[in-house]
Amino acid sequence: MSGSDSLASRLASGDRRALAKAITLIESTRPADRAAADALLEAILPQSGGAIRVGLSGTPGAGKSTFIEAFGTYLTAAGHKVAVLAVDPSSRRSGGSILGDKTRMERLSRDRNAFIRPSPAGEELGGVARRTREAILAVEAAGFDVVLVETVGVGQSETAVADMTDLFVLIHAPGGGDELQGVKRGIMELADMVVVNKADGDLLPAARRSAADLKGALHLMRPKHKGWTVPVLLVSALEEKGIAEVWAGIGEFRALLGESGLKAARQEQALAWMAAALRDGLLAALAADEDIAKETQRLEADVSAGRITPPAAAERLLARFLQT
Numbered sequence: 001m002s003g004s005d006s007l008a009s010r011l012a013s014g015d016r017r018a019l020a021k022a023i024t025l026i027e028s029t030r031p032a033d034r035a036a037a038d039a040l041l042e043a044i045l046p047q048s049g050g051a052i053r054v055g056l057s058g059t060p061g062a063g064k065s066t067f068i069e070a071f072g073t074y075l076t077a078a079g080h081k082v083a084v085l086a087v088d089p090s091s092r093r094s095g096g097s098i099l100g101d102k103t104r105m106e107r108l109s110r111d112r113n114a115f116i117r118p119s120p121a122g123e124e125l126g127g128v129a130r131r132t133r134e135a136i137l138a139v140e141a142a143g144f145d146v147v148l149v150e151t152v153g154v155g156q157s158e159t160a161v162a163d164m165t166d167l168f169v170l171i172h173a174p175g176g177g178d179e180l181q182g183v184k185r186g187i188m189e190l191a192d193m194v195v196v197n198k199a200d201g202d203l204l205p206a207a208r209r210s211a212a213d214l215k216g217a218l219h220l221m222r223p224k225h226k227g228w229t230v231p232v233l234l235v236s237a238l239e240e241k242g243i244a245e246v247w248a249g250i251g252e253f254r255a256l257l258g259e260s261g262l263k264a265a266r267q268e269q270a271l272a273w274m275a276a277a278l279r280d281g282l283l284a285a286l287a288a289d290e291d292i293a294k295e296t297q298r299l300e301a302d303v304s305a306g307r308i309t310p311p312a313a314a315e316r317l318l319a320r321f322l323q324t
Helices: 003-012 016-027 031-047 064-077 097-104 125-141 156-162 185-190 201-219 243-288 290-305 310-323
Strands: 052-058 082-087 114-117 146-151 167-172 193-196 232-234
Touching: 003 016, 003 031, 003 125, 016 031, 016 114, 016 125, 031 125, 052 064, 052 156, 052 243, 064 082, 064 114, 064 146, 064 243, 082 125, 082 156, 114 125, 125 146, 125 156, 125 243, 146 156, 156 167, 156 185, 167 185, 167 243, 193 201, 193 243, 201 232, 232 243, 243 290, 243 310, 290 310
Parallel strands: 052 146, 052 167, 082 114, 082 146, 167 193, 193 232
Antiparallel strands: none
16 A cells, blocks of 8 residues: 555544644645645545535634634534634745634634644745645545635635635624725625624624625625525624524525535636646746746846837747747
């Protein structure tokens, strides 16, 4: 039995050490580990795909970590196995805020039916997103039936998370109309569900106003899925209120998609992943070619000086690369 087959067998048995080792292998940037990681992923692919994949993002101060811990604990108490993964393209600069989240989610991190793992630091979002997709396959093969993928970065990371999950949840803090200005329209358009957290105590009236404002804003947007009105739910993660309603809403969304709809969505995501991997591979190959690198520098100077258009420079580089 090869090393990848042995690791795959241990994963299938729910061995947590094997899962940690598998994700470490997947995250490795060493060329020698890439072949082993690919072999492992091929071996576990038939055992993956059975989980509900939920993407999560949140506005600053929304209490995302508190919500994830309350939600994850609710699910494990109901008999589910929950994995929390993160997409964090900014972790090299910020020090990795997900590590802080893991410390704050202390109760969930001690739960035997939960698994919390940050994505590796990286300069390029594409690489982090790819490894997170691969980590999803690993945790599913290990028997986790709910995967929560959170974005702790900003901007494009929300799109990356939405493109690898079945449903995208936006977590919002209580506030008025002015606070809504801080929520980018693009992120709102990604949402399949909106959760207004901290709906308790003195913040309850503000949470209700936020929910009303968000419903109004969502009403003006084109529906993402036919037949689905994005729900805006009031939740108190601190008091663990509204958590069951979030899970019920996720179930309703999955029922609306149906097996055929879910399969089609995941097939589309897989093809997009393949296209992204191909682009990343081509760019890496271009960067590794010394002659192309020198020509790139010359063309960059020409583009900067206005002697050639950017598309023409790109076409020239590609044509030269294809001739080598």
